[in-house]
Amino acid sequence: MSRISLLWNQIGFKIFVASSLIPFAVVFVLGSIAYSYSIQTLTNNEHDKINALVSRTDELINDSILQWRYAFSNMSYELTSDDFSPDALQTWADQQVYPPHSQWAAWYLLTPDGMKYATQQRPEEWSAHHRSVYNETVDSARDLVPTGPYMKAQRGATMTISTSIVSTTGRIGVLAAELDLARLADELTKWNRDPDISMLLLNRELVPLVSQLKLHQQAYNSLRPELNEWLRSRPTASETIATEDSRYLAVKSAVGFQDWTLVYFTEEQHFLAKIRALQQGTLLFTLVFALVMLLYSYQLARYINKPIRMLVRQTQHIQRGNLQARVRLQRRDEFHTLNEAFNRMLDRIEALIEEKTRIEVQKKHFQLKALQYQINPHFLFNTLNSITSLLDLKRTEQIPVVITSLVRLFQHTLNKDKEWTTIAQELAALQQYVELQSIRYSGIFRVQYMIPQELYRYRILRMTLQPIVENAIFHGIQEDQAEPGLITVGGTLLEDGSLLLYVEDNGCGMPPEAVDKLLSPQDSPSQASEPRKRLSGFNSIGLRNVHERLQLHDGAAFGLRIRSELGKGTRVDIRYPAIFIEVGEEHTP
Template sequence: MSKLINWYGSLGLATKQFIYLFIVTLLLVMVLAWRNLHEAESLLKNQVIRDAELLVGRTNQYIDASLDNVENMLLLLSTRSDLLKEGNEETAFDTLRKFANYNNSIAKTLYMVRSDGKVFASTKVHYEIIGNPHLPGLYELALQNYGAINVSEPYYSPMSGHTLAYVLPITGTKKEVQGVVVAEVSLDLLTERISPMIYQSYALFTRDGNVINRLDSRDKLLPFRPASYPPALQDSFQEQLVSLKVGVSSIDGNALKPLVAVKSTTNRLGWSLAAFIEEDYFYQDLKKLNNNYRTASIVWTVVLLFSAYLLSRSFTKPIRRFVEKMDRLNDVQVVAKLPVTRRDEIGRLTQSYNAMLERIQSLLQKTKSAEEQKKEYELKMLRSQIAPHFLYNTLACISSLAKQQRIDEVRETIRSLVKLLSFSFDKQSEYVSIEEELEGLCMYMHIQQVRYGDQYRYELDIDPSLLQYRILKLTLQPLVENALFHGITPHNGGVITIKGKLERSMIRLYVRDDGVGISRDEIGKLLYSNPEQECSKYRFTGIGLRNVHDRIRIHHGEPYGLRIGSLRGAGTVIRLDIPVLTESDEHLGIWS
């Protein structure tokens, strides 16, 4: 083996590729051919079995429908107790004859047996000449099972031939038994009707294995008892019929030939229908397919030899040249396009390579631009941390409170201002916890309530489990400030509600006001307005909605940011989507 490996290693690239392509492709074709042949055999077998199951199911339904007709006739006749009265003999004969001549019925002969032994038959003349010795036993069978319909085992009747009987008592108004109605089913007629539905052999049998349909001695699949008339199945085969499972199974037929048996579920009489298909039937049409595969394999081997040789030669040379050109590319940022001189796969590969280099350069430029923009926003944020107008107005408010001797309110306002300034300046990181962001927001709203009174109210409904997660500093404050001065102030007061929950693997914060609302056109301008526009003198910072929206997208990507919904006169809702970010993620630089 080692000599073979060394010999293969000493060969040239083209020869190696030729041998590899030929052997691998030949093995692949052989495996595929073998699998396809067996798949074809399996598909054909499954198709035939599915057809057989369908035929068996439909045949079983037809048998049930035929037996339903017999049961319906018995039920109708069991209500005609008046036919058993003295003087109604002719009416009874005519009624039975009409029912027996029903077109879709397989009932051969109908009887009404009175409790005193008087018999009315649908074929009056035949009964008076031939008679039927089974009627007393059928009368006793009808009185069993609490007056329900009973069915006998198959027997031979002088009136109906190979048959079985349905029996049902006839009761009067006081539920006393006045007689019995009997219907003998023609099993020969049933066999004639269901035989065309099964394209091979079949057997309709009871729970005990007694075959109901009449068998044909010319059937070559089923094993019959020797010198038996009418034909009867061998005892061992009948025992196998009883043990067959519902569905598809195997069974030994005549001369121990393997058969595929497709058995139906039992009907309400406990009968089962089994169709038998010879195993060789599945493979007789595959011989021609097998020969075609053999011929195709020989032709394919010859073609493969020639194709593998040409393919190995045509591939190695252009690929080697392509690799040499790729090795010359050292700096990704300097896109040196490769010349496209071919129109085949190698040429398309060169075009794809050139396009890949262009995309890499474009991504590098976008990344660099995003980093520069990020730094620019960070600088803008630092420059616009505190708007001087807000500080002047707050100090003027404190001075006014001091003149009014409202010392407690002065103290609380100064404490809120100090905490708000500490929150803005002291934090080293651009990220704070949601709890810290809400504390800064509370300080800001406290100052606004001192300045403007109780017309501004706010409510917090944040899931406590979210307070530990990180958020960009001064994210909620600009949203609340916008709601305060553009929604609540023109409305002369209102409520700002801040909610938060974990939804779709992200944190969603909602800032809602019940102010004047805004139009659809103005919604678009809020996120795409000029970021350099002068902020209001009442604002705490110069950070607008677009600044918040852009900062979030720069740090976390396109799926995150602001969504605005509003209705004139009803208020505005701003939804803020941010990723679930912990303090450890922030230290590790995991932003999304």
């Protein structure tokens, strides 16, 4: 999900989606609407065409029925105009040489006495079919009564149309005509020239009287149950009927004797064939359009996203501290303006950083000078205090030696332009200071030097060892110790590339809480001018000065570390980066 969320939040991906999927969706929706509208239009057109066929066929059937009524009416008029004996009825029948209507294959008269009279035939008794026709006609209240269809030898499908003949003197009989359904079919179907529209004329029992099928028998067999269900149970004039294999548009109408049903139907795939072809063409066009839109959207998203990604990478470089790289766009649009403004901002930031660095270097330099000026009066105060002590002890002959050592020390410490020196020179200055203090405190302490000579050419800040040794003499070694105190100055080169010097004494030591306060800036330094017997522990001013100078130069990881145990002594470790100084480079910071 994080990958998807990251991808979705990219502006290039949003542009790609907006410029490809949205137009595609619009085209798809409009195409679907147009497709649905086209299908509806074609269906309506086909429906109108079928309705026109239904109207025309209905007119033909009504015209035929009207002609049947007219023919029956003429014959009825002749039969009711006079009283006919049986022989006269046969004579009348023989005179009807031509059928009264072209669709009639034959006609006959059924009399109440059970006899049948027909042209060029001897009178004969009723058959079972004749009895059925007679009874249905007499019992019916309609003027024309259809019976059938049924199959007639050498004629095929036949249907009987009959009417009752009644005169003022009583019922004469029933006139019946045998309708040749093949002739009726020829008359009804000649108007339907559409190769895909089928027609059925059904009686009350939904038995086909006339059929014009333009589909395979298997398809018709599948459709017929659904068609009968619609005709029996649903009153709608038109319906879309679905089978397992296809769909059909069907229209029905009650015609003729009002118990006949005329049905026209056609398969949807025939009148929708053109739209199906259009659908395939539209689908192909949509796929091509989608591909073009995807390519276009990809190029558009890439065109817009490229400068954004370059700016993002640039900000990542800045986050990692690289302010030198710049974005170069070969274009002249809004992104070029943004790019130029971004580069100018980086130039300004870089200039401000350089200015701030210069100011910080100057500030650091002034801080170091201030610390250096701080330690000089501190050292001078202690030395003058030592001279005062010699005067008090009546040892005036040693005062010139003290002053000479003092002058040499000041030559070492007051060289403002030579902040760095070698360990060898720092040890030489330290020895002058130790000699100066040995005059005052003769026999109280001694100093041993254990720094290997291979370290003599490594650099060290001026006045690093002297303040620490001074604290060991003044505050570590006790005058009432049984043996002279020992101060050891040593050093070694560590594996991490740093240099470790140390000053260790076997004096009185300090409690842990005193050690914690020595290097703290809030610590109030002891007054070195106080009498020796009133001092205990270390004076922090010199130690803190050395510690802060080392950290200003080399970072917070370096400086002093003090370890002390009460009654056993103190050790001060001095750690800073080891840098070897070639001959002539002693004063390079």
